[in-house]
Amino acid sequence: MLLMPKKDWQWNYNDAYGVLSVSLGSEMEFLTPYKMKTLIPDALMELEFNMEHAKFYIEFLDLLSRSLHLTAGLQVQLALNATAAHFLLKPQMPKSWFFATSNMCVFSELGKVFRLSCQGISAQVLVVETSVQASLVMLLEKDLRLSDSKSLGQFECIKVMHDRLHPIIVNRQIVAA
Numbered sequence: 001m002l003l004m005p006k007k008d009w010q011w012n013y014n015d016a017y018g019v020l021s022v023s024l025g026s027e028m029e030f031l032t033p034y035k036m037k038t039l040i041p042d043a044l045m046e047l048e049f050n051m052e053h054a055k056f057y058i059e060f061l062d063l064l065s066r067s068l069h070l071t072a073g074l075q076v077q078l079a080l081n082a083t084a085a086h087f088l089l090k091p092q093m094p095k096s097w098f099f100a101t102s103n104m105c106v107f108s109e110l111g112k113v114f115r116l117s118c119q120g121i122s123a124q125v126l127v128v129e130t131s132v133q134a135s136l137v138m139l140l141e142k143d144l145r146l147s148d149s150k151s152l153g154q155f156e157c158i159k160v161m162h163d164r165l166h167p168i169i170v171n172r173q174i175v176a177a
Helices: 051-069 072-088
Strands: 010-014 019-024 028-035 113-118 121-130 134-139 144-145 149-153 155-162
Touching: 010 028, 019 072, 019 144, 028 072, 051 121, 072 121, 072 134, 113 144
Parallel strands: none
Antiparallel strands: 010 019, 019 028, 113 121, 121 134, 134 155, 144 149
16 A cells, blocks of 8 residues: 655654654654765755655656556655655765766656666666756665775665666567567
8 A cells, every 4th residue: 555645744854863754644754765964954854745745756656656566665665765865865966987878878757767887787776856967866776886985775866967877678579460
């Protein structure tokens, strides 16, 4: 069952875990992976899960249900993290140098899944924000080592130029009638 936003939902910074969280009523709290240094200042205080957040969250759930075959729980987890990333992460400059260039031109859009290739390792990412030249993407894998000193954890975000996004190739069988 999918969680739908309610008027008592609110963003909080959870000091005990050191991450942004969403209070989903009096008995449930969802922890994002986003730490203080990555968040805008407003995210460090109680903040309403407003209508704009709710609209984005519901539209993202819809995109996920139409494009990916996921459990309801994973859809909610991705949509809440995507909403947090979209509205409450500090703006980022692209960090494309970590990733291999794709030899295919892609069309990036919200909720679309791509691959990034880093040091010969491929990882799936989900677009949570897009512009003309770059996209903010969320890592779907458990982790991805970017260099000797830097790595991304599951659901963390990085901005990359579109020429680093590799399409997910779907094998389709064409049957002539």
